[in-house]
Structures are given as structure tokens and as C-alpha cells.
Amino acid sequence: MSNLLKKPAVRWGALVVLVALAVVLPLMLPEVANDTIARICVFAVAVLGLNVVMGYGGQVSLGQIFFLGLGSYVTAYGATNDWNIVLTFLAALVLPAIAGLVIALAAARLGGLAIAMVTIALPIVGLPLARRLDHWTGGSQGLSSRFSDAPEWTGLYHDQWQLYIVLVIAVVTFVLVRNFVRGKFGRALAIVKENEAVASSMGISPYWYKVLSFTIASMVGGISGFMYMSVVQYTSPETLAFHHSITLLAAMVVGGSATLAGSVIGGVYFVFVPVLTNAINPNLTAMLQGAILLLVLFLLPGGLASLPRRIAGLRRSSGSRPGAPPREEAATRAVQKAASKQPTRKADQ
Amino acid sequence: MAARVTLQGVNLHFGGVKVLRDVSFDVEPGSVFGLVGPNGAGKTSLFNCISGHYRPSSGSIRIDGTEVRGSRPSHMASFGLARTFQHPALQLRETVLENVMLGAHTRLRGGPVAWSLRLPHVVRAEKELRGEALRLLEENGLGWAAHRRADELSHGLHKGVELCRALMMRPGLLLLDEPAAGLPHSEVEQLIDTVRRLRAESDVTIIIVEHHMGLIAALTDRVVVLDHGAKLMEGTAAEAQSDPRVIEAYIGKDEADAAS
Known part of the structure; x- marks a missing residue:
């Protein structure tokens, strides 16, 4: 799948289809x-x-x-x-x-x-x-x-x-x-x-x-x-208003920080989630949004945009080639980061 | 172009703690210079002073005659200085190639607008750089790893990648902070070969902080021994190894007496 996407012909083809959709869809869809x-x-x-x-x-x-x-x-x-x-x-x-x-x-x-x-x-x-x-x-x-x-x-x-x-x-x-x-x-x-x-x-x-x-x-x-x-x-x-800023932040985290796809997903989150939670129960809007945020943070720290990579990683680790689970990765990164800061922050005792 | 480095009376205090006292030495252009001494002698602090990460309390640090004391660390690259760290800080989720290309940052022209628009000269420069980074990795036996993510590599290989990243800066002065720390014997041999090749092929002055005396003896023209932040002696690695003061600093006075 990812190999297929790397072929220039496939990429250009996808681009043409997307442009065509962007031109045609607004003419066909209802106003809402x-x-x-x-x-x-x-x-x-x-x-x-x-x-x-x-x-x-x-x-x-x-x-x-x-x-x-x-x-x-x-x-x-x-x-x-x-x-x-x-x-x-x-x-x-x-x-x-x-x-x-x-x-x-x-x-x-x-x-x-x-x-x-x-x-x-x-x-x-x-x-x-x-x-x-x-x-x-x-x-x-x-x-x-x-x-x-x-x-x-x-x-x-x-x-x-x-x-x-x-x-x-x-x-x-x-x-x-x-x-x-x-x-x-x-x-x-x-x-x-x-x-x-x-x-x-x-x-x-x-x-x-x-x-x-x-x-x-x-x-x-x-x-x-x-x-x-x-x-x-x-x-x-x-x-x-300030609370919109927090929702934007949540949208970025849920979508996936440092990814472009995550920004699009974040836009979808920002528009739909308040409506959705409101529809479920207007009194619980804030709580439901918090729950969604926590759920994503626990299950997919990289946001929804990291889902395809995560699935690919899981598939690989169940196969012959072991892939490092993301959580371990994050931990080693944190340790490395702390370690590499040492020589410059602290005096050489 | 290999740089001359001159330190004169460098002092570094953190509050009341004197980390470096009156350190002076001169490093010849194109030579390999060793900084040795027991743990806590102030070797890395001295490195951080030269690379601008610490600001010495007094004294002078000159690179090719230009006073650099007090310059921002991000400005030091313009004096041709590149350095590695004790713990190589790579972008673990990026490819090795991207990590190495970071080293050429200051050589890439063009501002945010040019890069956002992908103007032709920017695209060309990036492509040339990619080729250069690949060649550099090949030369250092890491060509096979270019498209791997950095976190798939071992600690020893990280050090190799970090060295390539520093070399992408085309430095005139290269500071290596404990390049052999945590490396198995075979990789230390490789490292010695790499530094020898660098010295033969590139026009660069190299200063090494290292505990591994074998590496120091094999590579350096001169060494300075630091103890408690002060210069204990200066000479060749062989002289340092036989100097009673150095032995004393490493293993203590009583034991040194007993040994002799």
C-alpha cells in the first residue's frame, strides 16, 4: 500500500482525482x-x-x-x-x-x-x-x-x-x-x-x-x-474566547501533532466533536470531550494521524521482524534527551 | 581550513565552585590534541567553554586569532567549529540521512519564503547536500544505514552518525567529547582509523576529550592533563603516561608511592 503510494504515476493520479472532487463536490453537495x-x-x-x-x-x-x-x-x-x-x-x-x-x-x-x-x-x-x-x-x-x-x-x-x-x-x-x-x-x-x-x-x-x-x-x-x-x-x-483555544489544542493532539494529516483531522474534530457531544448529552459536553482526549492520549499518543503507522507496526511485530513498540521508543528518547542535556546543564563535578 | 586554538588564563566559576583555573594552551593547526584527566577534572567544561555553551568567568579563547569568548554557541559554527557530545543527541525518529543533513544547516542559503515556495535553487541545494551526506556516510562505513531510522541503530553507530553530522559542517576545528565512551574494543579500533583518515585527508584541527588512554596515545600529537580544573602538565601522550604527577592524579598519592 505504502509502496503503491510512492509511485509518481499513482500520486499524480490521486492528485487529479482529488482536484476533480474538490471542483465537483461543492456543486453537488447540499448547503449544510x-x-x-x-x-x-x-x-x-x-x-x-x-x-x-x-x-x-x-x-x-x-x-x-x-x-x-x-x-x-x-x-x-x-x-x-x-x-x-x-x-x-x-x-x-x-x-x-x-x-x-x-x-x-x-x-x-x-x-x-x-x-x-x-x-x-x-x-x-x-x-x-x-x-x-x-x-x-x-x-x-x-x-x-x-x-x-x-x-x-x-x-x-x-x-x-x-x-x-x-x-x-x-x-x-x-x-x-x-x-x-x-x-x-x-x-x-x-x-x-x-x-x-x-x-x-x-x-x-x-x-x-x-x-x-x-x-x-x-x-x-x-x-x-x-x-x-x-x-x-x-x-x-x-x-x-479562551476555551476555543483549548479546543484547538485538543484538536491538534487528537489529530496528531507535527503531522499535516493530523491538522486536517484536528479541523474535523473541532467542527464535529462539540456538536456530537452536545447531541449525546448537553450537560456532559466538557466531560465527553475530556474523555475523548484522554482516550486518544493513552491509546495513540501520536494522535489519530499515527493510526496507519501503528497498525503497520503491530502487523510487523506479529510477523517475523520485530518492531519496537512506540511506548518504549518514547521512553528511550526521554532518557537520551535527559542524558544529552547533562554535560551542558551541569558542571563537570 | 584547520584552525589554531589559543587559550589564555581561562577561569570558570559556578558560584563559589572553581571548575577551571587559569588554563592556557595552544593547539597547532592540523594537529590532534588530547584533553585528559580524571573524572571531574573539568575536561567537558573546558569543551563547553570553547564551543560557547559556557561563558568563562575570565581569560581568552581565540580561534585563528579571533576572540570567541562570550560568543553565542550558535555563532560558533561561523568560526568553523563543530563538536560532538558525550551522549549523541540524534533525531531518533528521523532517518540517519536526515540527521546527517542537519549538519549542513548553515551552508544552506535561502530564507523561509524561498523554502516554502521550493524555489529551484533551494531544491538544487537540498539535492546536492543529500548526495554529499550519502557520500560521507559511505566513507564512514554507514552507507547501508542512510535510510534507516536512527533509533534502529546501536549506540556505537549513533556516535558514527553524530561524527558525520559534525563533519557535514566542514569544520576547521572539531571537538570530540569522549568519542570512545561505551564503545566495544573493535569499534574503538575503527574510530582510531576514522580519526587518522580525517587527519590525513581533511584540513582540520581536532581536540579530543577521552578516558581511553590507548586512543589518546594512538592519535594525539600533544595532550594537556587537567586535574581539579587546573593544567597539570602538557606534552606528548607518552610523556603524560610516565609523569608521576599524572599517575598521582589518577590513582592517588599513597598508591602511587606504593607502586613505585
């Missing part, structure tokens, strides 16, 4: 399905951003929703003030990136859990700020804009047009991030996450790479904010 897929795209990109800083970069960020919120407000402001749509998109991407850069420049210097602490503050400060700055944000009422309605000439319904918009943005973002997290920058981020002493001996500054990953995560968050506004056409202080 299109809307759901569009929301999944929005939150898959938000989780992707979180993955850049946390999954790949190893920095705990609890404020990703703030950047989504900022992106959505910038988009709403631009749309209500009749900015050019391309300009609005660029602003929704650049302003969160600048905010992220400034925050990371300060927080990454403090090291340790500083980034996590600072990022907790973001949505907590952001929400009342969004209420207060009502000149720009419309206060508690929020802002709505129908900038993403389908133009007449397309002959499309709004939901179809919106789905096309977010699909294109999501695919382009995923491809760019995929390229970024492989090769030079992927290797550098991975070693910064694993062992800062080794990273710096390779000429990689842990500080700058933390700042870089946080900035890119903020930018991708801003992009998801633009997408959010395109689909929902309304944003309010509630958009950037």
Missing part, C-alpha cells in the same frame, strides 16, 4: 454539507498554525485562537470599509504575523514556559479588548460582512462560492507549510525542539527559530481568521 466542509477547512488551517509552533517547534502556545480572532476582525474591518479584497487578505495575514513576532521576540527570550504563559494572556486580554475597542470591532455586537457572497456572474450559490474560496486558501497554505516544515527549516525546528545545545552547536539559534515558528503560526492563524470571516460572515468577541 458545503458549510460544514468549509468550517473544517477554517479550523484545519488554524490547527495547522498551532502545529507549526507546537507540533514542529515544540513551544506550548495556548493563544492560537487570538490570531484567528485578529485575522477575522481585520477582515471584517477591511470588508466593511470597502478595502480591496486582496489588500484585506494581506492585512489579515500580515497584522497577526506582526503581533506574533512582537510577542515572540519578548516571550522567547524568557525561555521555559514563558511562551505558554504569555499566550494564555492573549485571548484573555483580547476578548475584553475586542469589546472595548467598539469603534473598530463593533463592541459586543461584533461585525458582520457579506463580502464573500457569490458574485452574480458565477451563477453559484453563496455556500458553493465560499467553499471554493476556503478550499483554495487551505490547499495553498497546507502546501506552503508542508514545504516549510521539511528540509532546512524542518530539520532546524526539530532539533530546537529536541535539544537546544545540539541545535546551537549546528549554528542554529534556538531563540530565532522559536520566534520564527511563532510568527508563522500567528500568520497562519490570521489566514484562518480570513477564512472564518469568509464562511461565517460574522465575528464577535466570542470568536476569540
